[in-house]
Amino acid sequence: MSETPTPHPEQQRTAIYPRSVKGFYRRIKTAIVILAYGVYFLLPWLRWERESGPSQAVIFDITARRFDIFDFTLFAQDIFWLALLFAFAALLLFFVTGIAGRVFCGYFCFQTLWTDVFMYIEHRVQGERPARIKLAESKWNAQKIFKIGLTHFLWLLVAFLTGIAFTLYWGNAPDLIVEILTFQAPFAAGITILFLTLTTYVMAGIAREQVCTYMCPYARFQSAMFDSDTIVVAYDSIRGEGKKGRHKPSKELIKRDKREQQGYGDCVDCGYCVQVCPTGIDIRNGLQYQCTTCALCIDACSKIMTSVGYPKGLIRYSSENEMQGKRTRILKPKTIIYGLVLVAVAVIFFWGLIARSVVDVSVRQVRQPLFVVLSNGDIQNRYAIKINNKTDRQMWLTVSLRGLEGAILDLGRFDKIHVSAASSSTFYVKIKMPPRKILKENKSFEFVLTNINEKSSNWTHTDNFFTPKKLFKQSVLNK
Amino acid sequence: MASTNNTKPDSNKPQTKKPAVQTTGHAWDGDIQEFNNPLPNWWVWGFYASIVFAIVYWILFPAWPIGNDYTKGVMNDIEYTTADGKQVKTHWNTRALFEKNMREAEIKQQKYLDQLASASIEDIANDEVKSNFAYSMAKVLYADNCAACHQPGGAGVVGAYPNLADDAWLWGGSFEQIKTSIAAGRNGIMPAFSAKLNATQIDDVAEYVLSLSKHKTDVAKTARGKEIFNSTSGGCYFCHTKAGSGMESMGAANLTDSVWTLADVPAADNLQAKKEAVKAIIKKGVNRKMPPWDERLTETQIKILAFYVHQLGGGK
Numbered sequence: 001m002s003e004t005p006t007p008h009p010e011q012q013r014t015a016i017y018p019r020s021v022k023g024f025y026r027r028i029k030t031a032i033v034i035l036a037y038g039v040y041f042l043l044p045w046l047r048w049e050r051e052s053g054p055s056q057a058v059i060f061d062i063t064a065r066r067f068d069i070f071d072f073t074l075f076a077q078d079i080f081w082l083a084l085l086f087a088f089a090a091l092l093l094f095f096v097t098g099i100a101g102r103v104f105c106g107y108f109c110f111q112t113l114w115t116d117v118f119m120y121i122e123h124r125v126q127g128e129r130p131a132r133i134k135l136a137e138s139k140w141n142a143q144k145i146f147k148i149g150l151t152h153f154l155w156l157l158v159a160f161l162t163g164i165a166f167t168l169y170w171g172n173a174p175d176l177i178v179e180i181l182t183f184q185a186p187f188a189a190g191i192t193i194l195f196l197t198l199t200t201y202v203m204a205g206i207a208r209e210q211v212c213t214y215m216c217p218y219a220r221f222q223s224a225m226f227d228s229d230t231i232v233v234a235y236d237s238i239r240g241e242g243k244k245g246r247h248k249p250s251k252e253l254i255k256r257d258k259r260e261q262q263g264y265g266d267c268v269d270c271g272y273c274v275q276v277c278p279t280g281i282d283i284r285n286g287l288q289y290q291c292t293t294c295a296l297c298i299d300a301c302s303k304i305m306t307s308v309g310y311p312k313g314l315i316r317y318s319s320e321n322e323m324q325g326k327r328t329r330i331l332k333p334k335t336i337i338y339g340l341v342l343v344a345v346a347v348i349f350f351w352g353l354i355a356r357s358v359v360d361v362s363v364r365q366v367r368q369p370l371f372v373v374l375s376n377g378d379i380q381n382r383y384a385i386k387i388n389n390k391t392d393r394q395m396w397l398t399v400s401l402r403g404l405e406g407a408i409l410d411l412g413r414f415d416k417i418h419v420s421a422a423s424s425s426t427f428y429v430k431i432k433m434p435p436r437k438i439l440k441e442n443k444s445f446e447f448v449l450t451n452i453n454e455k456s457s458n459w460t461h462t463d464n465f466f467t468p469k470k471l472f473k474q475s476v477l478n479k
Numbered sequence: 480m481a482s483t484n485n486t487k488p489d490s491n492k493p494q495t496k497k498p499a500v501q502t503t504g505h506a507w508d509g510d511i512q513e514f515n516n517p518l519p520n521w522w523v524w525g526f527y528a529s530i531v532f533a534i535v536y537w538i539l540f541p542a543w544p545i546g547n548d549y550t551k552g553v554m555n556d557i558e559y560t561t562a563d564g565k566q567v568k569t570h571w572n573t574r575a576l577f578e579k580n581m582r583e584a585e586i587k588q589q590k591y592l593d594q595l596a597s598a599s600i601e602d603i604a605n606d607e608v609k610s611n612f613a614y615s616m617a618k619v620l621y622a623d624n625c626a627a628c629h630q631p632g633g634a635g636v637v638g639a640y641p642n643l644a645d646d647a648w649l650w651g652g653s654f655e656q657i658k659t660s661i662a663a664g665r666n667g668i669m670p671a672f673s674a675k676l677n678a679t680q681i682d683d684v685a686e687y688v689l690s691l692s693k694h695k696t697d698v699a700k701t702a703r704g705k706e707i708f709n710s711t712s713g714g715c716y717f718c719h720t721k722a723g724s725g726m727e728s729m730g731a732a733n734l735t736d737s738v739w740t741l742a743d744v745p746a747a748d749n750l751q752a753k754k755e756a757v758k759a760i761i762k763k764g765v766n767r768k769m770p771p772w773d774e775r776l777t778e779t780q781i782k783i784l785a786f787y788v789h790q791l792g793g794g795k
Contacts (some may be wrong), residue, residue: 020734198717215491368632371793373745375647382644411792425611430792471745 013210017282018119019129023299029106030397032268032358033113044168047461056368060170065373065423072353072424075390081478084349091345093218095338097225099330101232105219105292107257107320112292114162114204115278118155125151129275145319152280155205156197163196209279211289223289228320233293235284235315236323240267246284249308256310265449266310273297273315276379283315357397360388362460363447370466378432379467383397385447395419396452398428404445406437416452440474507773540571559583596779600654600786617787620780624772625788631632633791637743639767646793647738651727655794664771667730671764672713680707684715685757690722691734694750741765 048057048070060067068072074081096103105112126132126147166187168176179185180193189266203211212219226232241244242265249268253259256266267284276297279290283297283334301315320330366382374380389395397417401409410430411417418426443465451457497560503513507644537543540552551570558568559579569575578753581646591612595603603609624632629635632644641649650660672681680703687704690696710723725733732740739745742756772781 208492267548366632368630369634369642369644372634372642373737374793375733377737377739380645382792414607418607425607428790474745 014280016209016278017129017132017136018278018280018296019066019275020123020295020302021272021276021300021303023295023296024304025295025299028115029296032107034112035117036108036110037117041165044165044173056172058169059172072073073390073392077388078356081349082352084345084352086266088342088345091338092103094225095335095342097222098227098230098334098338101217101226101230101292102222102293102395105212106220106294111203111216112160112294114200115208117158118204118426119207119278121154121158123149125154133363136281150207156201159197159200159204160193162200164194166196167192172330172430196278198321209290209292212279212292219289219292225334227332227334229332231317231319231328232287232313233283233291233295233298234287234318234320234323235267235273236313236318237265237284237286238323239265240284240314241265241471266305266314268304270304272300272304276300286318357458358390359451359457360390360424361384361449361461362386362388363461363463365463365466371468373471376434379433379438379471380430380432381465382428382430383447383463384426384428384447385417386424386426387419387449390423391420392421394421397449398452400450402446402448402460404431404433404443407445407465408432417449433465433467435471438472441469443467495535504666511772524737540578592779595783600658600782602791603783603786604654604666604790613783613786614790617780619785620776620784624776625784633788635740637746638741641740642738643788644792646795647733647736647740648727648793649725649730649732649740649794650795652789652793654785654789656727657788657794658781660769661776661784661788662771662773665730665767665769667715667765667767667769669718669731669760669765672760672763676707676713680713681761682754684708684713684761685754688723688757688761689744689750689753692737692744694753732737 029081042056044056048058048068050068050071055068058069065076093104122132126135134149135144162179164177167180167185170176170192171189176189180189207215215452242259243263245265246267246269247253247264248270253262253264259266268386273284273471274297276299277283278294279292281288281290295317298315300319300322305312305314322328362385363382363411364386366384370381372382374378385399387397395418397419399409399411399417401407408431410432412428412430414427417425417427444462445465447461448458449461449462457477480785501514501515501517503515506512521559538552539554542720543550544706554571555568557571557575557579560566560576561578561582562585563735567575567578586748591609594609598606603613607784621633622706629643630640635642635644636756646652646658650656650665660698672684676684683700683704684707686696690701690704708715708719708723712731715757718726718729719734720731723734725731737745742753742760744753744756747753772784776784
């Protein structure tokens with residue numbers, strides 16, 4: 001009957017206050033953030049000249065059922081290209097991960113990019129790591145309310161802008177932004193902005209490294225692509241620990257040769273690499289699943305090593321094999337197989353996308369009724385010709401028959417077929433056959449459709465002309 | 480201790496210390512304790528959130544029954560104008576939403592219907608946009624009203640309902656004639672000749688009728704049949720004309736072409752069977768009725784149906 005406080009069933013999050021750091025990898029990461037934000041926020045505003053007139057360079061128009069990406073126009077039926085694109089992206093990820101580990105996580109993942117920006121805001125408002133820890137531990141007062149409040153306000157603002165920018169890809173940006181700001185936007189736009197604002201705020205502001213540690217499936221299964229040759233962020237423990245382990249740079253232990261004599265490693269145990277880590281791990285404990293290879297600890301360590309006059313690279317990009325003094329193999333069977341599959345998918349994807357037909361023609365025989373006997377004894381079959389014009393030009397087509405001697409083609413009121421730009425139309429044509437011309441019960445023939453303006457583009461479609469058995473026999477007898 | 484020890488005694492791995500199991504603090508018979516396995520926080524908060532959601536829902540939407548009435552919710556925001564111009568404003572409910580959506584669709588459709596109402600069938604057929612709209616709309620009308628007898632593709636049923644997909648028209652195959660047939664209906668009558676003509680005469684007439692569509696018939700019989708056909712003794716020529724080509728104003732069939740709507744001559748294997756099929760019609764006569772549709776369909780609907788039937792295969 002003891003009333004001892006019991007541990008929580010779930011693990012509690014320990015707050016992480018990453019210290020800022022300057023260095024080579026930080027500069028690369030900042031450049032990528034600026035580039036990614038620039039593209040993401042400005043791309044919807046880029047205009048593009050099209051045959052149908054100027055419009056948005058990248059627009060995913062759901063109501064018109066067409067996606068325009070620069071000079072590519074994809075319609076609803078082309079959506080399987082998206083599946084191929086995903087396959088291509090996944091394979092690229094596997095390929096890169098096999099060689100260089102989690103570069104995607106560390107430099108390009110939007111979770112990393114947005115968290116980076118949110119941390120920057122936090123840093124600017126609340127100050128460096130010690131100031132933030134102090135603020136978090138202090139009692140609530142006007143200053144704390146202001147600083148924490150301002151941080152969350154700015155986070156929400158960035159999240160809101162992120163939501164708006166995303167929404168602008170799905171409509172005409174200049175019109176849509178006015179509609180959004182005057183609350184006239186469609187319901188779907190409002191919901192999207194709300195959802196993205198909330199998820200961005202929660203994921204980049206509050207959940208942060210927990211997204212990578214607990215939510216992201218890729219973070220967990222990427223270990224399957226790792227091997228001893230994979231390049232990871234690694235702590236050179238042989239150099240860092242020496243024989244006796246790491247040691248603070250006390251008076252006698254400031255010179256490197258002195259340390260070596262006494263058996264201490266190069267690690268001065270300053271803890272900078274731990275403080276800068278956005279996932280709150282100690283890289284000196286070896287490769288850990290939380291590590292997104294953001295490389296900030298490399299920058300931190302290099303800075304310290306330079307300041308104490310030791311060579312850089314105590315923490316560096318390296319592989320398990322290299323750390324053990326072996327050679328890192330880049331060309332291994334796994335890389336080659338991933339590479340070959342990647343190239344194959346890329347070729348299928350890009351070649352298919354470029355060579356895809358912009359006009360679909362299909363012919364279907366009307367089956368109800370399959371045939372009709374006309375008053376002069378001719379047999380009539382009807383066919384529905386469906387033309388799907390995915391270009392921005394209207395087109396005219398002529399229809400002719402090949403391999404059906406003696407047949408009369410009846411296009412009805414129109415002597416040629418007209419299809420408007422970016423639309424599809426169905427036309428019914430009749431074929432009449434005098435019985436004495438009929439050679440087979442089911443005669444195979446071809447429809448030939450020719451584009452009037454571009455004689456070179458024509459389509460053939462094989463179909464059958466049907467004569468019922470009884471009538472066919474009679475026509476044979478009458479010959 | 481109530482907790483069980485799962486670790487094998489012979490395991491040479493170091494035993495990991497499990498955190499003590501939380502209990503409710505009650506004990507019975509000295510040592511029986513109740514484990515406390517609290518629900519995860521996310522679950523508990525999700526539960527509270529759903530309670531809050533439910534209360535918000537009750538306020539916004541129709542929810543609680545009160546006697547014969549119910550709470551309407553504060554969303555009083557469905558507004559639309561009915562077809563007869565009545566303004567409706569009501570609380571949120573799916574029926575009103577449905578009415579509103581249907582009304583909106585009707586208004587959208589009206590734009591095209593107005594164009595069709597003022598256009599002639601000829602204009603509709605010659606215009607790409609109008610004919611596409613008319614086709615889609617008439618297809619549904621045809622399926623609802625016509626397909627039961629004339630079949631979905633217009634092939635009809637031999638002996639009962641005329642084929643609309645061929646080019647033989649009992650009552651005429653022009654746009655206007657088809658429109659009249661649909662609007663006013665038709666009554667196709669041929670008297671029964673079993674009382675007026677004897678068996679031999681009927682046989683002779685049937686022989687002549689088959690000769691009209693170039694069947695190889697007996698010359699003597701055909702000559703006798705022709706005599707009956709074209710004289711007052713038979714009187715067939717009143718409606719079918721002396722040439723046998725029929726009369727659209729009477730709905731009398733053209734006997735010289737290859738199309739048979741009542742006697743299934745093409746299906747019969749030999750001349751005798753074909754003749755029997757023709758004789759059956761001569762004996763019994765015909766009484767077919769197509770009901771008028773102007774009571775059920777609007778002028779525009781009949782117009783586009785005429786267009787649809789016309790394009791099924793053999794319009795003139």
